[in-house]
Amino acid sequence: MIETDRLLAYLAACSILALTPGPGIFYVMTRTLAGGTREGVLSSVGTFVGGFAHVLAAALGLSAILATSALAFQAVKYAGAAYLVYLGIQMIRRSGHLEVADAPPPKGSPFLQGIVTEALNPKTAIFFLSFIPQFVTHPSFAQFVCLGAISVTLNTLADLLVVAFAAPLARKLTGTWRRRQQLATGTGRITLGAYVAID
Numbered sequence: 001m002i003e004t005d006r007l008l009a010y011l012a013a014c015s016i017l018a019l020t021p022g023p024g025i026f027y028v029m030t031r032t033l034a035g036g037t038r039e040g041v042l043s044s045v046g047t048f049v050g051g052f053a054h055v056l057a058a059a060l061g062l063s064a065i066l067a068t069s070a071l072a073f074q075a076v077k078y079a080g081a082a083y084l085v086y087l088g089i090q091m092i093r094r095s096g097h098l099e100v101a102d103a104p105p106p107k108g109s110p111f112l113q114g115i116v117t118e119a120l121n122p123k124t125a126i127f128f129l130s131f132i133p134q135f136v137t138h139p140s141f142a143q144f145v146c147l148g149a150i151s152v153t154l155n156t157l158a159d160l161l162v163v164a165f166a167a168p169l170a171r172k173l174t175g176t177w178r179r180r181q182q183l184a185t186g187t188g189r190i191t192l193g194a195y196v197a198i199d
Helices: 004-018 023-035 037-060 063-068 070-095 110-119 122-134 141-172 175-198
Strands: none
Touching: 004 141, 023 037, 023 110, 023 141, 037 110, 037 122, 037 141, 070 110, 070 175, 122 141
């Protein structure tokens, strides 16, 4: 059982971290602007699953491999960066085709893309491996997973807040403005992918 003061400190730290913009929030925001509330919510659920996969990996000790192996870390990092760049290129290509008002929704499942976007972020794995143990009182798989689930849930709540604010904007974007938004979003994803690769 975790002491109350330690748990409150953990909740406060996780809340601050959840509200700090990162690849997950950026992905959810761009997907919401492109496809509306449904796409944003599915993206948020996807990033939740991807984040929880990191929690389980850290609890099982698999994330230690990423923390100690430069090759494994680089491989996952570059795979994640390449995926973000790919999504950005797809969005830019889509913005130039049709009248955007008649354009089909972005290709690919927002849920699955959310999972991949979060799962291919090695910094998330390292974060859980280094952050959660500071608050574990009696090291156990169950306690680690419980704390990790709290963190991932708070992250998802922050993502859903982003959806709530971005969805009304998505409905108002039509014609030229939506085309520009698609172009800006695609460029943003490519930039984020480049940042992940070189950071």
